[in-house]
Amino acid sequence: MIFINKRTIGFLAASVLAISVSSVVLAEEEVFRPYINTMNKAGVDYSAAVSSIRDALQASGFEVVGEYSPYKGAHIIVVTNDALKSNAANSDMGGFGAVQRIAITRAGNNTQVSTTNPRYMANIYRMKSDLRDVYEQLVSALGGKGTEYGSKYGFTSSKLRKYQYKDVMPYFDDVYKLAKFDSQEKAINAVEAGFESRRGGVSKVYRVDIPDKDEVVFGVAMTAGCSNDKYIMDRIDGEYLRGTPHLPYEILISKGDVLALHPKFRIAQSFPDLNMMQGSHTFFNIMCAPGAIEDVLLGIAGGE
Numbered sequence: 001m002i003f004i005n006k007r008t009i010g011f012l013a014a015s016v017l018a019i020s021v022s023s024v025v026l027a028e029e030e031v032f033r034p035y036i037n038t039m040n041k042a043g044v045d046y047s048a049a050v051s052s053i054r055d056a057l058q059a060s061g062f063e064v065v066g067e068y069s070p071y072k073g074a075h076i077i078v079v080t081n082d083a084l085k086s087n088a089a090n091s092d093m094g095g096f097g098a099v100q101r102i103a104i105t106r107a108g109n110n111t112q113v114s115t116t117n118p119r120y121m122a123n124i125y126r127m128k129s130d131l132r133d134v135y136e137q138l139v140s141a142l143g144g145k146g147t148e149y150g151s152k153y154g155f156t157s158s159k160l161r162k163y164q165y166k167d168v169m170p171y172f173d174d175v176y177k178l179a180k181f182d183s184q185e186k187a188i189n190a191v192e193a194g195f196e197s198r199r200g201g202v203s204k205v206y207r208v209d210i211p212d213k214d215e216v217v218f219g220v221a222m223t224a225g226c227s228n229d230k231y232i233m234d235r236i237d238g239e240y241l242r243g244t245p246h247l248p249y250e251i252l253i254s255k256g257d258v259l260a261l262h263p264k265f266r267i268a269q270s271f272p273d274l275n276m277m278q279g280s281h282t283f284f285n286i287m288c289a290p291g292a293i294e295d296v297l298l299g300i301a302g303g304e
Contacts (some may be wrong), residue, residue: 030157032119032148034116035241036142036146036148037113040110040113042109042110049104060141061081065099065206070229076248077104081134084118084134087129089213090128094213095252103247115142123161150239150241150270170264170265174262178300178301179258179301190302192204202222202296203221220297222248227289227295231289236271237271260294262290263290
């Protein structure tokens with residue numbers, strides 16, 4: 001016969017409670033990183049990889065809305081689907097998270113296939129849904145497994161929803177207000193005209209209209225001066241697994257307002273581990289970029 005005294009019962013109860021609390025804490029401490037890598041190997045035909053990835057995405061229910069090759073050895077496929085657009089419609093400035101970007105990149109002898117992380121984006125853009133289903137659908141389309149990367153330690157959901165690179169740096173909602181029009185139609189027409197004229201060396205990569213909401217998001221390719229996508233990536237994208245899915249930038253039109261994420265937020269969200277010091281791949285090397293990007297985007301919108 002085993003005798004258990006009150007002291008033992010108290011200890012066991014406390015242990016069970018501690019384990020329960022620990023489980024909750026662990027569940028709350030799930031972390032996310034900006035990108036997911038699903039392939040990184042040599043001996044792959046690059047053009048065939050681009051074609052097969054495009055086909056796989058479409059076969060899995062994603063709509064390809066645009067493609068972009070910013071420099072040799074980098075090809076980006078931009079996709080959306082009903083779940084992404086619905087989440088965008090139900091989220092403030094949700095158009096910024098209405099697409100996912102999949103990149104096929106040549107890195108030395110290897111071909112890398114990577115995508116933006118839907119759950120990271122959903123949290124950093126403060127969206128209603130965390131896009132877990134889209135995450136699983138996207139990873140499945142790209143091979144069924146993936147490795148998150150782009151931040152050594154990652155970020156919890158609560159950290160992402162109030163993300164700030166450093167003190168006094170912008171938050172998600174510290175957007176650039178590029179222009180204001182008295183109707184959504186006039187705003188869209190102005191931005192489309194900006195693309196048509198290729199002001200500031202820009203071109204349109206994609207356009208996605210958010211259903212049941214006066215909101216449209218455009219992908220912007222930039223080629224001029226310090227706003228040049230290649231110029232920026234050459235100076236910050238130096239890790240073994242490349243951050244090519246960072247591109248392209250976005251413009252959001254919402255109820256006649258033409259908006260863009262602040263470059264100091266938009267670039268930092270994609271490369272959160274970069275430091276400000278001098279070095280081969282740091283933010284110090286692109287100090288001219290935020291102002292140059294703002295000027296280019298203002299030009300598209302017809303702002304000043």
